[in-house]
Amino acid sequence: MIEVCKLIKLFGAKKVLRGMDFHAQEGEFVALLGPNGAGKSTFLRILASLSRPTAGEVRVAGYKLPGQAAAVRARLGVVTHQPLLYGDLTAEENLRFYGRMYGIGDLNTRTDEVLELIGLAPRRRDLVRTFSRGMQQRLAIGRAILHDPDVMLFDEPHTGLDQDACDMLDNVLREVAARGRTVVMTSHDLARVEDLATRFDVLSRGVITASTGRNELRGNLLDFYREALAI
Amino acid sequence: MDHRPQTQKQKPPSTVHRPSSATGFARAVFAITWKDLAAELRSRELLSAMLVFALLVIIIFNFAIELEPKLRPVITPGVLWVTFVFAGTLGLNRSMAIEKDRGCLDGLLLAPVDRSAIFFGKMIGNLIFMFVVEMIILPVYSVLYNLNLFIPGLLLVILLGSVGYVAVGTLLSSMAVQTRTRDMLLPILLFPVIVPVLLAAVKASGGFLQGLELTEIIPWLNLLAVYDVIFLAVAYMVFDYVVEE
Numbered sequence: 001m002i003e004v005c006k007l008i009k010l011f012g013a014k015k016v017l018r019g020m021d022f023h024a025q026e027g028e029f030v031a032l033l034g035p036n037g038a039g040k041s042t043f044l045r046i047l048a049s050l051s052r053p054t055a056g057e058v059r060v061a062g063y064k065l066p067g068q069a070a071a072v073r074a075r076l077g078v079v080t081h082q083p084l085l086y087g088d089l090t091a092e093e094n095l096r097f098y099g100r101m102y103g104i105g106d107l108n109t110r111t112d113e114v115l116e117l118i119g120l121a122p123r124r125r126d127l128v129r130t131f132s133r134g135m136q137q138r139l140a141i142g143r144a145i146l147h148d149p150d151v152m153l154f155d156e157p158h159t160g161l162d163q164d165a166c167d168m169l170d171n172v173l174r175e176v177a178a179r180g181r182t183v184v185m186t187s188h189d190l191a192r193v194e195d196l197a198t199r200f201d202v203l204s205r206g207v208i209t210a211s212t213g214r215n216e217l218r219g220n221l222l223d224f225y226r227e228a229l230a231i
Numbered sequence: 232m233d234h235r236p237q238t239q240k241q242k243p244p245s246t247v248h249r250p251s252s253a254t255g256f257a258r259a260v261f262a263i264t265w266k267d268l269a270a271e272l273r274s275r276e277l278l279s280a281m282l283v284f285a286l287l288v289i290i291i292f293n294f295a296i297e298l299e300p301k302l303r304p305v306i307t308p309g310v311l312w313v314t315f316v317f318a319g320t321l322g323l324n325r326s327m328a329i330e331k332d333r334g335c336l337d338g339l340l341l342a343p344v345d346r347s348a349i350f351f352g353k354m355i356g357n358l359i360f361m362f363v364v365e366m367i368i369l370p371v372y373s374v375l376y377n378l379n380l381f382i383p384g385l386l387l388v389i390l391l392g393s394v395g396y397v398a399v400g401t402l403l404s405s406m407a408v409q410t411r412t413r414d415m416l417l418p419i420l421l422f423p424v425i426v427p428v429l430l431a432a433v434k435a436s437g438g439f440l441q442g443l444e445l446t447e448i449i450p451w452l453n454l455l456a457v458y459d460v461i462f463l464a465v466a467y468m469v470f471d472y473v474v475e476e
Contacts, residue, residue, distance in 0.1 A: 050340055052475060074343035082334030084341075088270040100262035101342035103255050127273070143338070 001026045001151060001182040002047065007056035009042055009206075016042045018206035019056070024199075026150075029183040031197035033190065033225055038203045040186040041080075044155045047184070048078045061150050074102070077144030077152045077181075081159035083136040084143065087129030091120050091139050094128055095146055102147040110146060118142040118172055134165025141172050152176055154185035158192060170196060194221045202228035259344040263352025267326065268359065277325045281364045285318035286371065293375050303378050308436035311372065311380075312429055315365060315389075316396065316422075322360050323400040324417050326353060327408040336408075340474060350470040354401040361393050384439040384448070391455040392432030395462060399424050402466040406473050431455045 004022040008015065016039045024030050034040050045051040047060055049069035058065040061075040078084075085094050092111060099107040115121040118138040128136060137157060144152060154173070158166050166189075173196055177183050187193045193200070200217070202210045202225060210228030217224060271277055292310045330336040330353075339349045369380045400421055407417040431454040438448035 048337075048341060050337055050475075070343045070345070073341055076341070078337075078341055080334060080337070082337075084334050084338030086266065086270055086329075086335060087333065088273040089266065093266075093269065097262055097266045098338065098342070101259050101339070101344060103258060103343075 001028075001061060002184065003057070003059040004043075004047075005057040007043070007046065007058060008054045009039070009046060009051070010054045016206055017046075017053075017056075020203070020207050022201065022208060024182050024184060026182055027180045029177045029196060029198045030185070031193035031200045032184055032186045032203055033188075033193070033200060033228075034186075034203035035229065039206050040203055041155050043203065044078075044153045044184065044186060047151075048076060048153055049073055074147070075150045077147070077149035078155075079137075079140050079144045079153070079157050080155040081157065083128075083140040085128045085136060085139060088127060090125050090127055091115065091131070091142075092124040094139065095142060098143050099146055104147055114142045114146055117145075117175065119168070132165070134161050134168060137161060137165065137169055138172055141169070141176065145176060150181060152181050152183045154183065154187075156186055156188065158187060158189050166192065190221045190225060200224065204229055255344050256348045259342060259348035260352045260355065263339070263349060264355045264359070267353070267356030270329070271356075271360070277322050277329075278360055278363060280325065281318045281322045281360065282367060284321055285314050285364055285368050288314045288317060289368065289372050289375065298376065300377070303376055304440035304442075305437065307372070307376065307378060307380075307440055308433045311368075311436065312392070312433050314368060315361070315393070316425070316429065318364055318368075319357075319361050319393075319396060319400060320418055320421065322364075323357060323397070323404040323421075324407075324414055326357050326360075326401075327404040328413065331408045336474070346471040346474060347467045349474070350401060350405070350466050353405075354397055354466075357401055358393060358397045361397055365389055365393065378440075380440075382439050384445075385436055388432055388435040388439065388452070388455070391452065391459060392428055392435075395428040395432075395455060395459045396425055398459065398462040398466055399428070402462070402470065402473065405470070428455060428458050431458065 002022065002024040004020060007017050007020040007022070009017040020039070020043065032040050032043070042051065046053050046058060046065070049065055049072055052066050060072045063071040065072055086097070089097065092115065095111045095114060096107055099111060104110050112121070115124050118141060120135065120139055120142065123131070123135070128139065131139065157169060161169060170192060177196070185193065185197065197214065199211065199213050200221060201208050210224065212224060289310065296306065298306055330339065340346065372378070373380050403420045403424070404417055407413040407420060410416055431451040435448050435451035435455065438451065
């Protein structure tokens with residue numbers, strides 16, 4: 001579903017990704033771990049076609065980036081630590097706006113489904129700027145799954161959320177993954193991703209230094225992570 | 232060694248319609264314009280700032296320049312267009328800043344539509360805000376200076392001039408918004424580029440207000456129309472590169 005080969009990304013003279021290889025199969029939930037500045041967000045922005053790779057090959061859902069970016073975007077849902085929502089529109093209006101941008105057919109039905117799924121149906125007519133950070137993040141997930149994408153990218157979705165909001169977000173993430181979508185999520189919260197992901201990749205200094213499946217993980221994730229960073 | 236687990240659950244078939252490029256473009260343009268108008272109707276941040284600024288400018292000009300009645304048609308085009316351009320710059324800056332500050336520009340860029348649809352959607356929204364301000368400023372100016380500005384030819388000049396100004400302004404504001412000094416950068420980028428449209432708009436407006444022959448005004452109208460077409464085409468071609476990281 002996602003194939004990345006020898007990916008290089010330069011910002012001026014600074015090399016952020018240094019020949020990175022990455023693969024994710026259909027239905028996998030990959031947690032991409034790494035310290036600040038490792039290139040996790042840059043990598044997700046390239047997968048999302050928001051940034052051009054300097055060199056290397058990137059394919060998402062069979063389509064090549066950046067050449068077939070529009071086809072990739074139609075099959076991609078993205079959630080970042082910013083909600084990408086308009087505060088002066090209601091929850092329903094935000095979803096309907098993005099639904100029109102994605103050309104969703106039966107928008108009324110789909111908006112109702114998504115609002116029910118994320119638990120915001122009772123607040124559908126409230127302005128987003130009145131929402132808590134946790135509610136905004138749930139609506140952001142609703143925005144990202146509205147067009148039923150095959151691949152979901154989450155860039156540190158737990159950032160700024162309290163414990164209850166994180167738990168609620170995790171439930172929504174499990175629902176998203178249970179529908180067979182391929183998920184790539186960056187996070188610093190090892191305890192949370194340990195329960196959610198089926199595979200853990202560690203990105204350090206622009207390359208994947210270690211990768212393991214949840215079933216193959218020996219010991220706990222923190223030890224695996226520390227060992228990977230030491231490589 | 233490959234540690235990847237096999238997929239355990241299959242995704243059910245999608246029930247969501249994928250957009251076709253033929254209708255997707257127009258739908259995206261309409262959606263963005265509608266979104267800007269709906270958000271502005273609630274917040275009134277952008278229009279109120281533009282309007283208050285424009286009113287202040289013409290009132291200050293009214294106090295600063297004691298105009299003889301015969302001089303008014305000569306001075307008015309300059310005062311009007313300076314007012315429109317400065318007030319418009321405020322709106323252009325704010326319109327793109329709203330997208331950037333909450334990361335919504337990324338949300339727009341993630342949509343599977345031709346990215347020039349984002350440009351046209353934002354541009355039409357900005358143009359509507361500009362027209363609203365102009366339609367309020369014109370009667371106020373008419374009362375303050377006792378000068379009839381509701382001349383069809385002048386309204387045509389305002390239409391053409393505004394399209395050219397907003398087309399360039401929307402494109403440059405989407406560049407400026409990526410920088411930390413966006414508020415200062417936009418006027419510095421924009422004003423040199425709009426010199427032709429400003430010159431043609433002032434000359435054509437003056438022609439209609441002074442009652443010149445149409446043959447003397449038409450070259451300026453042609454310049455405005457050509458400028459509009461060129462910059463709409465340029466924006467259509469380069470917007471994708473302007474907004475990409």
